[in-house]
Amino acid sequence: MPVPPLKRMVSNRGHKPGSSAVWTSSPSKTRLEDSLLEGKQKLPKAPAKSKKKREAPPTKPCKKRLKLSEDSDEEHIAPTVFSDWLEILGHYQINSVVDKLGLAMGLFLESWLSEFLAVALVVVAAVYARYSYCYSYWSKKGVPQAPTVIQFGNAGRVFLGLTRLEFMFRDLYFRFRDHRYVGVYMFTEPGLLLIDRDLFRLVFVKEFDAFSHRNINFDEKQPLNHHLFNLNGERWKRMRAKMSPAFTTGKLKMMFQTMQDCGRELVEVLHEPAKRGEILEMREIAARFTTDVIASVGFGVECHAQRNPDTEFRQWGRKIFEPTLKTRISSLMYRFFPAVAKALQLKNSASGKSGFFRKMVEDTVEYREQHGVVRNDFLQLMMQLKNKGFIDDESKLGTQETDKWKFTMDDVAAQSILFYAGGFETSSTVTSFALYELALNQDIQKRLHEEVDATLKEHGGQFTYEALVGMKYLDKVVAETMRKYPPAGLIDRKCTRDFQLPGGGPRIEKGMVVVVPVYAIHHDPEYYPEPQRFDPERFSEEQKATRHPYVYMPFGEGPRNCIGMRLGLLQTKTGVAYMMSKYEVRRCEETVVPLQFTSMSGVLTPTAGIKLKLVQRK
Known part of the structure; x- marks a missing residue:
């Protein structure tokens, strides 16, 4: 109205x-x-x-x-x-007042919105200009580069947990397969993804001095982080020379008797489950076996994790290697934002839980020195480096003869933790993947059974060191397993000086990271036809002779390859050989095919595990 x-x-x-x-x-x-x-x-x-x-x-x-x-x-x-x-x-009066207030408010909002939009446009333009400059680094050098996403570069899906880092590089590798290299960006940091196999040899061997540093960032304030894998420069060189004699053939033979004992216990523990035809988680079976081996060979501790899965040694192993959101964030921060991670003093999975191992090492060393106990294990060799500066009189050669540097207790503890971490995770993972592929390929498993039986018959029913090393088909099975599921899915190196890539390549600046995509190379159809098919014959002497030597690198190559590679292979072969001597693994209704991998872990880890049916051989 x-x-x-x-x-x-x-x-x-x-x-x-x-x-x-x-x-x-x-x-x-x-x-x-x-x-x-x-x-x-x-x-x-x-x-x-x-x-x-x-x-x-x-x-x-x-x-x-x-x-x-x-x-x-x-x-x-x-x-x-x-x-x-x-x-x-x-x-x-109200209508008039409201009209006036509305007019004033409209003018205010219009003015505020205009100012906001102007500021927003300036900010957007500045951000775009900054990232356009950052993401044009490679294009300015005439290097092909992968499409980027502002702020993330090429690492967005990895940082958000949508994929694994080696899978991201695999996709880029095949996308630019016809090039020798491709420029990538880890957020705003440029890096170079290598594709040409001759460049792998260049980085790992020919120009090793220019690419000797690993791209590893860690908290230097933690003494136990200063182990061989993390170190660079002269300190790495000295420590590598000191520790190399610990992994000679003679030392491996000395440790193999302990592995045999663990293999026999593995067969005994699995007798009842196999008799009942139970479905078992093979990752857990392999982890218990490897825990017993590492505890005995590395620390002289008989923890019997195979009979007692809840032993303290096994529990701490789970805590270190069990992927969690906290460890995932810490790992990503140290890789992509190392300065921030160090400022926040973030801890990775190992450094945050290494107190148990340090105390165990200290107590064991103290007991042995007080009571004159000597054992044939890795810790005893580290004690020699602590007390004498060299492992034994026979290895006092070359640099060891003049280098008087001795290990501290922190050095002994750090290298012992690395021995546990490297030996446990790699060997248990490869063992479980090998059992998985044998279950899916019964013809291959049958052939391996025949080789195992023939070897035992020839060596009086025992797996000696020489017998195990002489099992050619077992070696092929393990090699094909590491081809399909490499322990190290990628290898990156940090350039130590400005380096001109030959063949008209770009100049690589000091501090830049170059990446070798191992997982992608191992699944390249040019080198391995039908790469998803499990075929141990790829590693026959005839087929190996036809391939480039740098297209199979499960443990890296050159002076910085895995120092414990031979020990890890020996562990894996021992576990697989003893299991195949008595049992058969079969696919069951709970077996996931194909495997899906979590993005949380450092090594390839199946999301749903590896569940197989274990039965006794007839």
Whole structure:
């Protein structure tokens, strides 16, 4: 209903008390209206005829009805209290005030929005300019580069946990397969992904001095992080020379007897489950076996993890290698934002839980030195480096003869932890993958059974060191397993000086990272036809002779290859050989085909595990 125009109240001089006052229209505003509109004075009371004051009624005052004019029947209620005047103002003033406020607010918002948009455009332009500059590093050098995403570069899916790093490089490798290399960006840091196999040899061997550093970032304040895998430069060179004699053939033979004992226990422990045809998690079976081997060979501790899965040694192993969100974030931060990770003092899975191993090493060393105990294990060799500066008199040659540097207790503990971590994770993973492929390929398993039986018959029913090394088909099975599931899915090196890549290649600046995509190379159909097919014959002497030597690198190549490679292979072969001597693994309803891998772990780890049915051989 439309609001009527404002009326002016005019009193009748001759009206009687109690009679209604009359409201008449006025062509212009009165002073009263002006003052009301401008808010300069309060509303006056309606004028009365007589000077005699009217006594207020004892009850609440009633509102009086007023005619708008004498010739009009329309009436309004006369305002008798302040609230009534406010009601009138509500009818006649609010619309005007709201209009004014709306106009002011609109102008304000329009101005604020314009300023915000202007600032936003400047910020967006600045960000775009910065990233355009960062992501044009390789294109300016004439190097093909992978498409990038602002802020993430090429690492967005990896950082968000949507894929693994080696899978990201695999995709880029096949996308630029016809090139020798391709430029990549880890967030804003440029790197070079190598594709040409001759460049692998260049980085690992020919120009090793320019690419001798691993791209490893860690908290230097933690003494146990200073092990061989993490170190670079002269300190790495000295430590590598000191430790190399610990992995000679003679030392491996010395440790093999302990592996035999663990292999026999593996067969005994699995007797009842195999008799019942149980479905077992092979990753756990392999982990228990490897834990027993590492504990005995590395630390001289008989923990019997195969019979007691909850032993303290096994529990700490789970804590170190069990992938968690916390360790994943820490690992990614040290890889992509090392300065931030160090400032926050983030801990990786091993350094955060290494107290147990350090105390165990200290206690064992102290006990052996006090009681003159000598064992044929890795810790005893590290004690020689601590006490004498060399492993034994026979190895006191070359650099060891003049280098008087001795290990500290922190050095002994750090190398012992590396021995456990490297030996456990690699060997247990490869063993479980080998059993998985044998279960899916019964013809291959049958052939391996035949070789195992023939070897035992030839060596009096025992797996000696020479017998195991002489099993050619077992070697092929393990090699094909590491081809399909490489322990190291990629190898990266940090350039130690400015280096001009030959053949018209770009100049690689000091500190830049170059990547060798091992997983992609191992699945390249040019080198391995039908790469998803498990075929041990790929590693026959005839087929190996036809391939480039640098297209199979499960343990790396050159001076910085895995120092414990031979020990790891010996562990894996021992476990597989003993299992095949008595049992058969079969695919079951819980076996996942094909395997899916989690993005949380450092090595290839199946999301749903590896579950197989174990039965006794007939």
